[in-house]
Amino acid sequence: MTANILDATGITKRFDGFAALTSVDFALLKGERVGLIGPNGSGKSTFVNCITGILAPDEGSITFDANDITKTPAWLRARRGLARTYQIPRPFRGMTIQENIEVPLRFAVGHKSARVISEAAQVILDEVGLGEKADLSPKGLTQVELRKLELGRALAARPKVLIADEVMAGLSESEVDEILALLNRLNAEGISILLIEHIMRAVMLFSQRIVVIVAGCKIADGLPDDVMQQEEVERAYLGE
Ligand code: ADP
Numbered sequence: 001m002t003a004n005i006l007d008a009t010g011i012t013k014r015f016d017g018f019a020a021l022t023s024v025d026f027a028l029l030k031g032e033r034v035g036l037i038g039p040n041g042s043g044k045s046t047f048v049n050c051i052t053g054i055l056a057p058d059e060g061s062i063t064f065d066a067n068d069i070t071k072t073p074a075w076l077r078a079r080r081g082l083a084r085t086y087q088i089p090r091p092f093r094g095m096t097i098q099e100n101i102e103v104p105l106r107f108a109v110g111h112k113s114a115r116v117i118s119e120a121a122q123v124i125l126d127e128v129g130l131g132e133k134a135d136l137s138p139k140g141l142t143q144v145e146l147r148k149l150e151l152g153r154a155l156a157a158r159p160k161v162l163i164a165d166e167v168m169a170g171l172s173e174s175e176v177d178e179i180l181a182l183l184n185r186l187n188a189e190g191i192s193i194l195l196i197e198h199i200m201r202a203v204m205l206f207s208q209r210i211v212v213i214v215a216g217c218k219i220a221d222g223l224p225d226d227v228m229q230q231e232e233v234e235r236a237y238l239g240e
């Protein structure tokens with residue numbers, strides 16, 4: 001029995017010969033909060049895409065919740081509890097905020113009555129702080145509200161693991177704190193979280209462990225204070 005909910009080994013991904021990821025190993029413990037950082041273009045989103053099945057890695061294997069999911073399609077990974085947000089939220093603009101949650105919810109829980117789905121969606125909207133806006137269009141939402149909706153859509157899959165890809169970019173300090181509080185609540189409810197983020201204050205506050213990817217290679221993995229003191233990490237950030 002391993003305590004890892006997620007285990008990626010030797011993940012390599014090339015785009016037309018360009019190595020976006022080179023043999024990246026990564027493990028997430030059950031209940032853990034990990035920050036993934038690295039300069040722009042270092043391969044963070046590509047890694048998320050490989051883990052969630054949007055991209056097929058050229059090499060490597062992935063285990064999730066004690067199952068080998070290396071060849072499992074993205075939709076089935078999601079249904080088994082591996083959820084992610086997208087860097088650029090794209091809600092269904094023609095639907096209400098509530099319907100935006102109901103779509104992935106129906107997909108995750110299968111055939112349930114409209115009332116059951118609606119109630120479950122309301123619970124999620126309350127959880128992310130959009131309960132009052134359920135019947136509105138997402139078109140009127142602010143940036144921070146759009147990020148909350150994006151998190152709500154990920155939560156609809158009832159995830160065991162949540163991968164949050166830059167959910168705080170462009171937000172004010174207090175809005176960042178709101179999202180952090182939300183992520184911490186979800187983590188306290190048992191969801192393991194991988195946070196990909198540029199805002200170092202948030203990463204340091206949130207993470208129990210930090211992983212650094214530079215030019216597709218993992219260069220550090222450890223306690224936040226230790227990792228941030230590593231010369232190679234400092235150099236990568238100064239060079240940005
Ligand atoms: P990050 O999320 O760390 O900013 P990405 O994973 O988005 O970085 O990108 C890593 C590198 O891979 C970049 O050089 C990017 O241009 C390249 N890349 C990402 N996705 C693709 C793709 N679908 N096709 C070709 N190149 C890609």
Ligand code: MG
Pocket residue numbers: 044045046087
């Ligand atoms: Mg990215």
